[in-house]
Amino acid sequence: MQHRSLGATGLKVSRLGLGTMTWGRDTDEHEARDQLVAFTEAGGTLLDTAAGYGGGASEELIGSLLGDVVDRDEVVLATKAGIGARRGGREYNTSRGHLLTTLDASLRRLGVDHVDLWQVHLWSDETPLEETLTALDLAVSTGRASYVGVSNYTGWQTAQAATWQRAVPGRAVLASTQVEYSLLNRAVEAEVIPACEALGLGVLPWSPLGRGVLTGKYRSGTPSDSRAASAHFAGFVGSYLNERSAGIVEAVARAADGLGWSPLEVALVWVRDQPGVTAPIVGARTATQLRGALGIDELVLPAEIVEALDDVSGE
Numbered sequence: 576m577q578h579r580s581l582g583a584t585g586l587k588v589s590r591l592g593l594g595t596m597t598w599g600r601d602t603d604e605h606e607a608r609d610q611l612v613a614f615t616e617a618g619g620t621l622l623d624t625a626a627g628y629g630g631g632a633s634e635e636l637i638g639s640l641l642g643d644v645v646d647r648d649e650v651v652l653a654t655k656a657g658i659g660a661r662r663g664g665r666e667y668n669t670s671r672g673h674l675l676t677t678l679d680a681s682l683r684r685l686g687v688d689h690v691d692l693w694q695v696h697l698w699s700d701e702t703p704l705e706e707t708l709t710a711l712d713l714a715v716s717t718g719r720a721s722y723v724g725v726s727n728y729t730g731w732q733t734a735q736a737a738t739w740q741r742a743v744p745g746r747a748v749l750a751s752t753q754v755e756y757s758l759l760n761r762a763v764e765a766e767v768i769p770a771c772e773a774l775g776l777g778v779l780p781w782s783p784l785g786r787g788v789l790t791g792k793y794r795s796g797t798p799s800d801s802r803a804a805s806a807h808f809a810g811f812v813g814s815y816l817n818e819r820s821a822g823i824v825e826a827v828a829r830a831a832d833g834l835g836w837s838p839l840e841v842a843l844v845w846v847r848d849q850p851g852v853t854a855p856i857v858g859a860r861t862a863t864q865l866r867g868a869l870g871i872d873e874l875v876l877p878a879e880i881v882e883a884l885d886d887v888s889g890e
Contacts, residue, residue, distance in 0.1 A: 576618030583775030592621035594858030599632025657696035693720035724751035730766020759785035777853035
């Protein structure tokens with residue numbers, strides 16, 4: 576698998592990242608192991624998790640596999656802080672104290688002394704931005720994180736945070752942002768992508784397959800073993816099961832038929848090769864599904880198909 580620099584930094588990552596949001600909850604140890612083996616054997620390095628995934632279960636599972644399935648220094652380990660669980664609900668907290676405490680807990684669960692990329696999981700109006708960003712400075716200066724980034728920021732939020740970090744020498748410059756981006760959701764193209772290109776941030780798209788809808792699996796209904804049929808993800812996936820999405824999925828399927836590819840390959844190559852994108856984060860239910868994504872490294876969409884997909888998916 577080819578590698579790219581993460582934004583304007585010296586950190587190299589694989590052109591696809593492995594998402595682990597369901598690990599430790601819906602994805603058990605055996606399936607996670609199979610996915611990690613398939614990913615690293617294909618040359619993948621970017622392993623993405625978060626403290627809020629399964630209440631830390633994802634990080635714990637990754638920690639149990641590091642050193643067994645793959646050596647620590649063979650992966651680019653990325654995690655996030657800012658979203659957690661409290662009293663049965665979700666908690667959002669980007670205060671300096673909470674973020675650093677969460678990072679320390681992540682390191683313990685992962686069984687490492689540092690992560691390669693540490694990201695603020697979301698923007699919060701309840702904490703001054705400069706306080707949130709000092710947590711990133713401290714994480715880097717104390718060696719707990721090598722690089723830092725943000726996630727789910729709007730365009731102006733991304734620009735403000737990145738500019739603040741560049742304003743004074745010694746602050747930890749933002750390496751990346753992680754945002755939802757696919758043929759079904761191109762909102763980030765208006766402001767987030769231009770801000771990242773201007774300020775040197777790499778873009779890590781999450782849900783690059785439109786929450787699984789772009790694979791075509793929902794064209795004739797909801798499979799019983801799909802995420803849309805699960806209690807955890809029914810609403811998450813269901814928001815893309817509409818007439819507009821159906822038209823885009825059909826266009827992807829027609830392109831796939833013409834190329835002899837799968838719809839997954841068409842949709843994933845499209846987002847991988849968009850301006851500013853470093854590495855889409857792919858989450859799979861099974862290792863077999865993951866392998867379908869890992870074979871795209873040499874694939875390039877013809878310009879006329881890119882144009883057609885742009886037209887049908889534009890707002």
